[in-house]
Amino acid sequence: MFDSESPDTGDSTGGSALQVATIAAGWLLLLFVGAYLITPASILTLVMADLGVTEATAAALVSMPQVAATVIGIPVGIYLDRVEARTVVPIAAAILFAGSVGDWFAASEAVVPLLIGSRLFAGVGMFILWVVSINVASSTFSPDRRATATSVIISGYPAGYALGQVATPRLAEVVGWPGVFPVFGGAVLLVSLGLYAAVGRVSRYRTPTEPMSAVGFKKVLRNRNVWLVVAVTFLGYSLYMVFNSWMPTYLTRQFGVSIAESGTFVALFPAVGILARPAGGWLSDTVLARRRRPVFAASFAGAMTLAVAMFYSTTVAVLVSLLVLAGVFIQLQIGLMYQSVQEFVDPSAAGTVVSIASVAGWLGSFVAPVVAGELVATAGTYGILFAFAVGLGAAGGLTVWRMAESGADSTPA
Structure with a gap:
């Protein structure tokens, strides 16, 4: 059905550059x-004032695209396995731009209802671009570099969060805060044309010659390792x-740190993913000879150890240092997980399993922040957060x- 390791076309001198x-x-x-997804987060006060909504409603606007992705994720993944991924890139970008x-x-x-609806609509395009980008990264490189490539491309996402947090207030001063949405949406549409062109010229690996069948989908559902x-x-x-x-609240309540300062400190936690996510893929591919489990294990073990250490921290400096280090360990596996799940299935099911993992x-x-909040309310102490982290x-x-x-062993299970 497919050529698992050979590129679709012969490598040329410019292959690496492509x-x-x-x-x-x-x-x-x-x-x-x-950057588009996080746009409302850094201007919530403006959003609440201009729209006359509560903090909860304003914050919900941030997560609307992810809500859409969760609902439509698996059907979209199945569809993407039946079409040429490259062709849907500009279409998905156009959907996101239209939503913006x-x-x-x-x-x-x-x-407000229209704003919620448009954010949900944009989430469809967001999810397609997410899955296709991961699959393109995986199929563009040979097996010994796939985890690295996937992890590198994934690191664009936290970088986008950082860009959105920094650039949105400044752009809002120029175009007004509603105008920031189509600025980032237009950038997505423009870059999608570049990705469409690049994918059309680069040699590809692990590309199926037939779409996933009903039998293939049943094999995915019965694959124990996929679900693990x-x-x-x-x-x-x-x-x-x-x-x-929850760490911004913990810093504020336990150490008396201002809201602005706690936000700045905690922003370092996701920001380190720009380096940590590619590092996890590189370690797996290069140092560990394509073994994935040691990175997953180290990520969870490191996070558990650091959660215990943070619980006993008595100064802000120590706590923030440990938090940043926890950000490194936790994010070593993000990116790698999307590569690993593809390696358990036929390439014709790659989009489906990436979608299932993304929805999860x-x-x-x-779910986790809500559960954490309920635990804090029940226990009456923020220390329960660290116990919850250890349990996870x-x-x-x-x-x-x-x-x-x-x-x-890249042979599908």
Whole structure:
């Protein structure tokens, strides 16, 4: 059905340059996607004042695209396995851009339901671009470099969050805050054309010659290791969001740090992912000879150890240092998980399993902060956050122990 290791076309002298161009275009694409998604977060006070909404409603605007992705993720993944991924890149970017224009109109006219709807609509394009970028990174490189490529392209996403947080207030001064949405949406559309062109010229590996069949889908659903990677993804993102969402409050309540200062300190936690995510892929590919499980295990073990150390920290400087280090360990596996799950299936199911893992990751991102909040309310202490983090890390480690190795043998299970 497919050629698992040979490129579609012969390598040329410019092959490496085209591979770099493809990854660079994909990275920039996810950079602007991330910036678009996080846009409301850094201007919540303006959003609340102009729209007359509560903090909860304003904050919900940030997560609307992810909500859409969670709902449509698996069907879209199945569809992407039946079409040429390259052809949907500009279409998906156009959907996101159309949603961003809708954001601008709705925000300018203060029509909140329309703004929610346009953000949901843009989420469809966001999810397609996310899955296609990961699959392109994987299929563009040979087996000994796939995890590195996937992890590098994934790092564009946290970089986009940083860009959005920094650039949005400044852009809002020039174009008004509703105008920031189509600025980033337009950048996504423009870069998508570059990715479309680059993918069309680069040699490809692991490309199926036939779409996934109903039998192939049933094999995916029965694949124990796929579901173990999905569990790892859920737990990894849960751990990531417990720290990301609750540490600003913990710093403020326990150490008397101002809201502005705590936000700045905690921003370092996701920011280190720009380096940590590619590092995890590189370690797996180069140092560990394509073994994935040691990186997953180290990520969970390191996070557990640092959670305990943070609980006993008595100074802000020590706590923030440990938090940054925890950000490194936790994010070593983000990116690698999307490569690992593909290695357990036929390439014709790559989009499907990446979509399933992505939905699991976003579910973890939604569920874990809520559970953490309930635990704090029940226990009456923020110390329970660290116990919860240790529990997530232990569950992740147990899941990794039960999982087979995927990278060392690229034959589908």
